[in-house]
Amino acid sequence: MQSYDVIIIGAGPAGMHAAHALASRGQHVALIDDNPAAGGQIWRGVNNKSIQPARAALESPHITTYYQTRVIATLASQQLLVENPRDAHLLHYRHLIIASGARELLLPVAGWTLPGVTGIGGLQALVKAGMPIANKRVVIAGTGPLIWPVAVFLRMHGAHIVAIAEQQSLPRLVRFGLHLARYPRKIWQAVGYAAQLIGVPFMADSHVIAITGTTQSTGVRIQRGDHQFQLTCDYVAIGHHLVPNLDIAQSLGCDTTPAAVTTTGLLATTIPHVYAIGEARGIGGLDCAIAEGHLVAAVICRDTSAITQWQQRVAHERQLATAIAATFATPATTPLADDTIVCRCEDVTHAQLQHARDWRTAKLQQRCGMGPCQGRICGAATQHLYGWGPDAVRPPLRPARVATLALLQTISTDVE
Amino acid sequence: MSPSDVIIIGGGIVGCACAHRLAETGWRVTLVERDTIGSGATAAGMGQIVALDDSPAELVLTADSQRRWHTLGQANPLIHEYTPCGTVWVASDDEELTLAAAKVSSYHAAGLHAELLDAAALYRHEPNLRPGLPGGLRIAGDAVVYSSRSAAWLWEQTGGTLIHDEVTAIQSGGVTLANGRQLRADVVVLATGSRARELVPTLPIRPKKGHLVITDRYPGFIHHQVAEMGYAKNAHLADVDSVAFNIQPRATGQILIGSCRQYDIHTPEVDPHMLGRMLQRCIDFMPGLATLSTLRVWTGYRAATPDGLPLIGPHPHIPGLWLATGHEGLGITTSLGTADLLAALLNHTSPAINPSPYLPERFFPAH
Ligand SMILES: Cc1cc2nc3c(=O)[nH]c(=O)nc-3n(C[C@H](O)[C@H](O)[C@H](O)COP(=O)(O)OP(=O)(O)OC[C@H]3O[C@@H](n4cnc5c(N)ncnc54)[C@H](O)[C@@H]3O)c2cc1C
Ligand SMILES: Cc1cc2nc3c(=O)[nH]c(=O)nc-3n(C[C@H](O)[C@H](O)[C@H](O)COP(=O)(O)OP(=O)(O)OC[C@H]3O[C@@H](n4cnc5c(N)ncnc54)[C@H](O)[C@@H]3O)c2cc1C
Numbered sequence: 001m002q003s004y005d006v007i008i009i010g011a012g013p014a015g016m017h018a019a020h021a022l023a024s025r026g027q028h029v030a031l032i033d034d035n036p037a038a039g040g041q042i043w044r045g046v047n048n049k050s051i052q053p054a055r056a057a058l059e060s061p062h063i064t065t066y067y068q069t070r071v072i073a074t075l076a077s078q079q080l081l082v083e084n085p086r087d088a089h090l091l092h093y094r095h096l097i098i099a100s101g102a103r104e105l106l107l108p109v110a111g112w113t114l115p116g117v118t119g120i121g122g123l124q125a126l127v128k129a130g131m132p133i134a135n136k137r138v139v140i141a142g143t144g145p146l147i148w149p150v151a152v153f154l155r156m157h158g159a160h161i162v163a164i165a166e167q168q169s170l171p172r173l174v175r176f177g178l179h180l181a182r183y184p185r186k187i188w189q190a191v192g193y194a195a196q197l198i199g200v201p202f203m204a205d206s207h208v209i210a211i212t213g214t215t216q217s218t219g220v221r222i223q224r225g226d227h228q229f230q231l232t233c234d235y236v237a238i239g240h241h242l243v244p245n246l247d248i249a250q251s252l253g254c255d256t257t258p259a260a261v262t263t264t265g266l267l268a269t270t271i272p273h274v275y276a277i278g279e280a281r282g283i284g285g286l287d288c289a290i291a292e293g294h295l296v297a298a299v300i301c302r303d304t305s306a307i308t309q310w311q312q313r314v315a316h317e318r319q320l321a322t323a324i325a326a327t328f329a330t331p332a333t334t335p336l337a338d339d340t341i342v343c344r345c346e347d348v349t350h351a352q353l354q355h356a357r358d359w360r361t362a363k364l365q366q367r368c369g370m371g372p373c374q375g376r377i378c379g380a381a382t383q384h385l386y387g388w389g390p391d392a393v394r395p396p397l398r399p400a401r402v403a404t405l406a407l408l409q410t411i412s413t414d415v416e
Numbered sequence: 417m418s419p420s421d422v423i424i425i426g427g428g429i430v431g432c433a434c435a436h437r438l439a440e441t442g443w444r445v446t447l448v449e450r451d452t453i454g455s456g457a458t459a460a461g462m463g464q465i466v467a468l469d470d471s472p473a474e475l476v477l478t479a480d481s482q483r484r485w486h487t488l489g490q491a492n493p494l495i496h497e498y499t500p501c502g503t504v505w506v507a508s509d510d511e512e513l514t515l516a517a518a519k520v521s522s523y524h525a526a527g528l529h530a531e532l533l534d535a536a537a538l539y540r541h542e543p544n545l546r547p548g549l550p551g552g553l554r555i556a557g558d559a560v561v562y563s564s565r566s567a568a569w570l571w572e573q574t575g576g577t578l579i580h581d582e583v584t585a586i587q588s589g590g591v592t593l594a595n596g597r598q599l600r601a602d603v604v605v606l607a608t609g610s611r612a613r614e615l616v617p618t619l620p621i622r623p624k625k626g627h628l629v630i631t632d633r634y635p636g637f638i639h640h641q642v643a644e645m646g647y648a649k650n651a652h653l654a655d656v657d658s659v660a661f662n663i664q665p666r667a668t669g670q671i672l673i674g675s676c677r678q679y680d681i682h683t684p685e686v687d688p689h690m691l692g693r694m695l696q697r698c699i700d701f702m703p704g705l706a707t708l709s710t711l712r713v714w715t716g717y718r719a720a721t722p723d724g725l726p727l728i729g730p731h732p733h734i735p736g737l738w739l740a741t742g743h744e745g746l747g748i749t750t751s752l753g754t755a756d757l758l759a760a761l762l763n764h765t766s767p768a769i770n771p772s773p774y775l776p777e778r779f780f781p782a783h
Binding site for chain 1: 451452453454455459564565568580629630631632673685686688689691692693695696698699705706707708709710711712713714
């Protein structure tokens with residue numbers, strides 16, 4: 001079995017910076033990510049100045065990268081079972097850093113399963129992967145700070161942004177803007193976005209109530225205050241801000257809230273030797289993730305002067321995280337049609353679910369959440385729609401080959 | 417005796433089947449369930465409707481129940497996900513093949529279809545088995561159901577009263593609920609599966625934990641429930657943890673993979689080592705399983721009795737308390753036979769099969 005001083009789960013900005021900072025202090029690090037390259041969901045394949053040095057540093061002989069690799073199970077005795085497209089491994093760690101990032105919250109709305117409808121980050125990923133977007137009409141809707149960089153990105157690739165429809169009210173967004181004033185880099189970023197989006201209609205307080213089309217999305221119906229109107233478009237990118245990926249932390253037994261892994265100011269979770277950084281600690285953005293990557297390395301290596309320096313930085317960046325949460329973390333849902341599909345894996349509709357007692361009944365009687373996503377998408381949706389509690393997390397944390405799980409027979413039975 | 421009120425504790429497949437049969441014969445049924453209908457072992461079990469011949473009494477009860485499921489399932493295959501796929505029991509060596517031949521006659525004697533398979537026939541039925549196996553046994557009348565939904569369906573037919581609460585005590589003429597309320601009835605039926613001892617600590621029931629794994633959809637990968645003949649041998653080895661190859665085609669095209677048995681473990685957590693052993697055993701019999709994608713793993717408890725037979729009938733020392741529990745790894749199958757026996761005993765009508773081997777009094781010395 002391979003053994004490392006530190007295993008980092010997630011090669012986004014937080015994980016990359018932690019890896020870099022640990023390796024430069026002589027630690028042997030494994031960096032695990034589901035994606036084929038480092039960079040995380042948003043910054044992968046982008047030449048961003050703030051993450052370039054850390055990306056280059058991943059070449060260090062102290063760092064072993066496990067790309068296209070998923071954590072399937074967390075085990076006693078500080079072991080992980082991981083799988084890649086070819087084989088599976090058991091890995092041992094002394095310290096574990098959860099830098100598992102966040103995913104978009106996708107809430108059902110009439111028509112959301114039509115081709116042409118994607119998440120906001122989802123559309124960006126498709127375009128990065130080569131999907132042509134030039135001259136296509138796109139409506140970006142939902143809520144969250146992700147809307148802005150993605151709108152700029154799509155416009156740069158030639159998309160015609162028909163409108164941006166943000167759920168939050170204008171006063172709320174203005175308050176958020178005032179918070180940004182304390183972060184000079186963010187202000188310049190915001191000014192830059194605004195400049196690049198001149199001419200794009202922006203609508204606050206606007207809720208998508210249906211996506212129209214029969215075989216493909218052809219438009220959206222939007223409610224704003226008392227009136228409704230229709231926009232015509234080819235693609236609808238709709239997302240409801242981000243939710244942290246908590247399953248690995250929960251599988252390890254760490255305390256979590258719906259919004260974050262519970263941690264101390266020094267990033268320690270409630271389980272010994274396990275730390276959480278970046279979006280897993282609550283949605284905080286790029287600069288926050290980078291600062292926490294540096295801080296966790298300083299903590300693990302007991303580098304006291306670096307700890308003091310990075311702790312201040314993290315505290316400053318986390319204030320913005322609080323503002324982000326206050327502004328965007330409570331997306332509204334619109335009433336669904338009876339035939340709106342809520343669980344996409346198993347095609348379970350709102351009509352089949354709305355009278356169920358709880359998640360377990362919906363699951364056992366309607367198969368809701370039983371498909372390959374195991375409630376990662378519909379679980380968040382049913383929590384918002386019906387107030388059902390989330391499912392218990394257990395292995396396999398992601399779909400895994402039978403042979404991968406069979407490898408568990410080799411672990412010792414008398415674990416501590 | 418004129419039919420009257422009955423309280424059933426536990427809305428698993430056994431409690432719901434009893435509710436259904438009693439309501440059919442005129443009883444007013446109240447069901448108390450702490451979780452949701454069709455949970456407990458019913459939400460965990462494989463749902464194989466299987467005739468087994470480990471003992472004569474087991475074969476009689478499973479054969480009777482297999483026929484009842486056939487009637488119920490054929491009438492409403494979608495509700496029950498009833499798939500009459502049959503079972504192929506795989507012999508690993510010539511000794512087991514000889515055993516298979518002997519079983520053919522015992523199944524025939526019980527009026528069931530059973531067919532000895534030579535190697536060629538075995539691979540014709542299940543081409544994905546590993547090469548080199550000598551043959552097996554095919555029981556065509558076995559089937560697969562989805563028991564949580566069957567339980568809900570059986571309950572819905574009763575028109576009875578459902579109370580979502582936990583029973584905390586049984587007293588003469590009724591039960592006490594966790595919220596403090598008392599419910600009264602002449603007859604109380606205990607159908608709480610492996611939790612039976614929480615309410616009646618003297619019952620001879622031990623939990624036997626099992627793990628199951630469900631895959632993504634691979635229609636046509638197997639055509640029958642396929643299990644190793646050693647299953648019965650391994651499954652009933654007292655007190656020893658065991659694993660056996662036992663896989664099932666679901667109506668959805670998914671493959672349900674089992675099985676293993678562990679005694680007296682009370683924590684529901686997945687045991688990684690046991691899970692690994694179980695899956696390796698299955699890969700050994702069917703190498704193609706190795707690359708299939710698994711979605712979920714879960715555990716469940718069988719309510720095991722010392723003689724492997726359920727407890728069906730009156731508790732010999734507690735007036736008004738009737739038992740329908742202890743169904744080990746066969747309760748989905750035997751729920752329908754159990755319900756018929758229990759109702760016949762309560763109604764003083766003649767049951768379809770002889771109730772004596774299942775009466776609880778066999779474990780209680782006379783006063
Ligand atoms: C025939 C059949 C087919 C199935 N097919 C699928 C399928 O395709 N996809 C799928 O996802 N599932 C499938 N299931 C499994 C089903 O969804 C549940 O997983 C199953 O009922 C087991 O329950 P659970 O423990 O997973 O449920 P949960 O809802 O997670 O748990 C049930 C109860 O047990 C407790 N519990 C269980 N395990 C633990 C634990 N490890 N730690 C703490 N508490 C625990 C929980 O607190 C809860 O009260 C199938 C089940 C059957 C019987
Ligand atoms: C891994 C595994 C595989 C299996 N495979 C098969 C198979 O292929 N074929 C087959 O026939 N059988 C199989 N079985 C066995 C079968 O699942 C059980 O025998 C059967 O489900 C038992 O049903 P039950 O109604 O007696 O108990 P349960 O299904 O456990 O139901 C008991 C109910 O009582 C409720 N309850 C408990 N205590 C209280 C209380 N105090 N107050 C209120 N409610 C309470 C519980 O919440 C539960 O819903 C398998 C079992 C396991 C574990």
